[in-house]
Amino acid sequence: MSTRTYYRGADAVVTDERFVWHTTSTRVFEIRELQQVQLVRGQPAARRYPIMAGGVVLLASAGLATLTTPPSILLGLLTVAIPGALAVTLSRTRSRTWQLEATYRGRDVVLYTQSDPRVFNQVSRALRRAMEAARPPTTGYGLVVT
Known part of the structure; x- marks a missing residue:
């Protein structure tokens, strides 16, 4: 058999x-x-995206304090916003x-x-x-x- x-x-x-x-x-x-x-x-x-994004935000905000020209401020804001949005999106799609x-x-x-x-x-x-x-x-x- x-x-x-x-x-x-x-x-x-x-x-x-x-x-x-x-x-x-x-x-x-x-x-x-x-x-x-x-x-x-x-x-x-569990995913670690929010933790990683939080670290990036902290580093970027520390760097923002040193920026003085409008283009560099915009670049700094994008550096903070993109990882934050990515972290929120990925944390909601956890498997x-x-x-x-x-x-x-x-x-x-x-x-x-x-x-x-x-x-x-x-x-x-x-x-x-x-x-x-x-x-x-x-x-x-x-x-x-x-």
Whole structure:
């Protein structure tokens, strides 16, 4: 019997037997031993743009005090305004991370983390299909006469 692959990507592989997450170290989970799998919506990933822009603004404002001609004042104001606007824009477009968490061999684990919703949905859908396929066959839940 061959192994069926539900998803194969750069950072994860989902087969009918295993869930493999290629992160700093490869993590392998047996599908049949996963319990209580759940999707967790994480917090937005922190970005350092406002901190960097604040530093630029401080440096630029110190330099503004020494400017005396109108062109140099305009240049100084642009030096302050552009990083500030960039920091505000980028801080509002922070990406959100999602996680798949489960109980594996009696321990709570993080199966997978991703900030790209398209990839995360593909991986979570593949895991759901693999888990459904790994369940023992039922006899119709008692609703079919055999």
